[in-house]
Amino acid sequence: MALNMALLAAHVPSMCHEANVPDFQQDLVKGLKLMKERIREMETDVIVLMSCHFPGTFHHYVDVTPQHRGVMTSVEAPDLISGVYYEYPGDQALGNELVKAGVDAGIPVVGFNDPTYIWDYGTVVPLRYLNPEADIPVISLSVCWAASLEETYQWGRAIGKVLRESGKRTIFISSGALSHNLVRGRHHMPSRSEQAMDNQFIEYLMKSELKDAREMLNQYSRIAGVESGGRHLAALLGVLQPEQKAEFWGYGQSSGSANAILSFIS
Template sequence: MSLELALLSTHAPSFLHEDQVPDFQQSILKAFHRQREKIEQLKPHVLVIISSHFLTNWNHYVNAAPRHQGFLTAREHPDTIANIPYDYPGDQELANELAAAGKEVGLPAVAFNESTYIWDYGTLIPVRYFIPNGDIPVIDISCNMSASLEETYRFGQQIGKVLRASKKRTVFASSGALSHHLTRGRANMPSLLEKAGDDKFIELLVEGKYDAAWAMLPQYSVAADVESGGRHVAVLLGVLGLEEFKASFLGYAQSSGSGNPHLVFESK
């Protein structure tokens, strides 16, 4: 198999510049670097990432551009995330395979190759940490907001199937927060109920109880307003399958009322 590693990551704007990360988020900064070290050790041929800020209406989009290049000014924070250059290779062949695998099971999965497309910051912030030298191809995937969690999980299963069958060493990353009732004030914690949900969900992942995590997700994603309605997590669970991976918890911090965990899932 060549799906070697999966990551759950976050992307609070404060992580754009390391020297601006506040004290209460230092555990995540360390987690980003642990995740980068894992990638460096593995030397993968490609990183596939789904972002909870790449939100699309009807289709599951897979970015098949041979090169991702541009300057990101984030719609959500045009003053703080402004004109950030990026340049990473893509993997057109694998991206096309991922979309085809979705179509194979009747899902509206679409590969696109559009040089004017600009990444979202949910993609860019983790990728800047994971691939600091810009030397590993990236494929970014959307969260399709008209897809149910079940459909999204199914797409994740198809992605996992393609990555396992690939001759390339692959890493899958999911970028998004868990609880996500945003409030003004970067240091604000999630509510006690939301934090309890985050803790339980993380515990299930660390214990390898992916079936229980999947059973919890529909109710939890509504109660805690999980980012992207829980779709970035549903895809991750679909990719992981049931038993092949051992999860390690790397860190958690709040950001404007959201709960931000980092985990690595290593093949057993």
């Protein structure tokens, strides 16, 4: 198996600079740092990361650029995230394989190789913790607003198959929140109902009850306003297989959203 691990990762903007992380998000930082060690121990060849803040309108994008480099200022929160330099190698060959697998499955997946493209903070923030040395190649994936959860799940299945059959040691990261009906005030927890749904969804993942998680996601994503409409979770469910063992590494709220670090190892 060359998909060594799948990961649900947080990217809340206040985590971009570690010195600014509030107490109630410290467990997220701890969790990501533990995963950094694991990614290193696994001698990971490639990280494939889908971000809720890379919103393809009609297509699922795959950034196959061989060298990613840029200075990122968040368009949503330029006061919090400004002038963040990043530079990571890419993996054009594996990126192209992902594109082909998506197209072959009848999914509108488009690859692009454009050194002027600037990454979003949902991609950059977790990578600052997970691979601070910036030496592991990265393939950045979008979500797609025109895609249903079912289509995104099928795209996740295609991604998982390519990664499993790859000769490379790969990690799939789904970068996004659980419930996400945002309110002003970073310290606010999700509502009790949202927390109940988050907990149930996490429980399904922890017990590898993936069919139940998938069924729940249809309503949960709407009622709890799950980030990106739940698309990053649908893709994660497509990538996962029931024998992958789940572990929980941290939770933190951010402005009424729920954020968790979960890993799934084959």
